[in-house]
Amino acid sequence: CNATPEELFQGAVLRNCKGADGTKKIVTENFQNLKSTVKGLYFGANWCPPCRSFSQQLISCYESLKNAGIPFEIFFCSSDRSQESFEHHFSTMPWLAFPYDPQKATQLTRLYSVN
Numbered sequence: 353c354n355a356t357p358e359e360l361f362q363g364a365v366l367r368n369c370k371g372a373d374g375t376k377k378i379v380t381e382n383f384q385n386l387k388s389t390v391k392g393l394y395f396g397a398n399w400c401p402p403c404r405s406f407s408q409q410l411i412s413c414y415e416s417l418k419n420a421g422i423p424f425e426i427f428f429c430s431s432d433r434s435q436e437s438f439e440h441h442f443s444t445m446p447w448l449a450f451p452y453d454p455q456k457a458t459q460l461t462r463l464y465s466v467n
Contacts (some may be wrong), residue, residue, distance in 0.1 A: 355459050361391075365427060365448045376443060386448075389423040395457075395466045397431035398441035407445065414447055429460050 364380045371377050394410065396403035410426070417424045426447035432438040438452040450456060460466070 367448050389425045392426045394426050395429045398437045429457055
């Protein structure tokens with residue numbers, strides 16, 4: 353992996369939002385617009401039971417930080433095995449995610465020595 357963090361952390365990120373009619377939709381934001389926040393990376397997958405369990409705990413912590421006005425953002429880096437699995441998993445999350453891209457996920461896991 354020869355990519356630098358600066359190269360990997362650019363471009364589009366995804367956020368779950370509710371439309372005017374109350375339905376969930378995914379919107380795209382630009383990573384560069386989020387520079388003034390503390391950033392956390394969350395590596396996980398829908399097929400991983402410990403990941404799903406941890407997600408529930410992380411949601412509580414994340415919402416507490418956001419409600420307290422702390423400039424903090426989590427970025428989900430998916431190890432899901434398909435776009436469909438990623439979309440299902442991400443739909444339960446209140447934070448941002450990198451678009452489904454197994455190659456980028458591999459680069460990030462190598463860069464940060466994630467097993």
